[in-house]
Amino acid sequence: MAYREVASINLARLLREGGTARASGVVLEAFSVGQERFPLEGEASWRVAVSSVGGEEYWLSGEVEGVALMECRRCLKPTPTRVHAHFQHLLRYQPGLEELSFHEEGEDEYYAFGEPDLDLLPFLTEAFVTELPYTVLCEEGCKGLCPVCGADRNRVDCGHEVEAHHPLLGLKNLLPEL
Ligand SMILES: [Zn+2]
Ligand SMILES: [Zn+2]
Numbered sequence: 432m433a434y435r436e437v438a439s440i441n442l443a444r445l446l447r448e449g450g451t452a453r454a455s456g457v458v459l460e461a462f463s464v465g466q467e468r469f470p471l472e473g474e475a476s477w478r479v480a481v482s483s484v485g486g487e488e489y490w491l492s493g494e495v496e497g498v499a500l501m502e503c504r505r506c507l508k509p510t511p512t513r514v515h516a517h518f519q520h521l522l523r524y525q526p527g528l529e530e531l532s533f534h535e536e537g538e539d540e541y542y543a544f545g546e547p548d549l550d551l552l553p554f555l556t557e558a559f560v561t562e563l564p565y566t567v568l569c570e571e572g573c574k575g576l577c578p579v580c581g582a583d584r585n586r587v588d589c590g591h592e593v594e595a596h597h598p599l600l601g602l603k604n605l606l607p608e609l
Contacts, residue, residue, distance in 0.1 A: 438555060442481060442489070443547040446524060449483040454551075458497070462556045469560055472498040472511050477555050481522070488541075489522040495555045504566040505575030506583050516562035518554055 440454035455478035462469040475497025482490045494517045500509040521541040523534075528545025531553060574584035579591040 438477070438552040439548055439550050440479060440481060441548050442524075445481060445483060445489070446547055451480055451482040453480045454478070458495070458552070458555060462559055464556060464560055469563070470500045470509070472500050475514075475555075475559065477551070479551060479554075481549070484521075487524040489524065490519070491522050491542075491554065492517075492519045493551070493554065493558075494518070495559050497559065499559075499563055501563065501567045503569035503573055505573045506569060506585060507576065508569045508583075510567045510569045512564065512567050514559055514562045516558040518558040520554065522549075 438456055438458060440452060442452055444450075445452040455476070457474040457476050458471070459474050461471055462475075475495055477493060477495040479491060479493030482492075484490050494515065496515040497513075499512045499514055501512045502508070503510045521539070523541045523543045525543045525545050528543055530545075531550065532543050534541050534543055569585075576582065577584050577589050577591050580589050582589040
């Protein structure tokens with residue numbers, strides 16, 4: 432979990448003096464949400480800026496870009512899927528707060544943080560995972576797995592008559608006069 436250490440930004444100076452703080456880095460191997468893992472091809476790169484907007488409020492904006500490996504919906508092959516996500520959030524500094532927490536007050540949404548070292552991984556993960564397509568195909572004409580024996584029909588011809596299972600053929604037999 433070494434990447435956890437680099438996906439953060441130190442805001443000590445920003446909290447003291449105002450202005451803007453910037454950071455960039457990479458996330459290795461995968462993003463995780465609970466038990467679910469979203470593997471990466473190579474590393475995802477990110478950069479963020481945090482600007483003082485008055486009082487205890489700060490504006491976080493950033494982007495994360497990488498190639499997710501998603502399973503082809505027909506043959507399950509890991510399929511490289513490029514993702515480039517942008518995000519913006521309002522932050523509020525509440526000294527002493529131990530964990531990042533989300534707040535909603537009417538129209539206002541913000542994240543409260545209490546440590547100058549702000550963990551960016553939750554923001555990067557949310558932005559990246561939200562941007563993933565619902566399903567992917569490894570290629571336009573992917574033939575998928577054989578429903579009889581499970582073979583990858585892009586690579587082997589297992590000889591099973593998959594066409595015989597086509598629902599329209601069954602329909603034809605029901606209506607022979609057509
Ligand atoms: Zn496929
Ligand atoms: Zn087969």
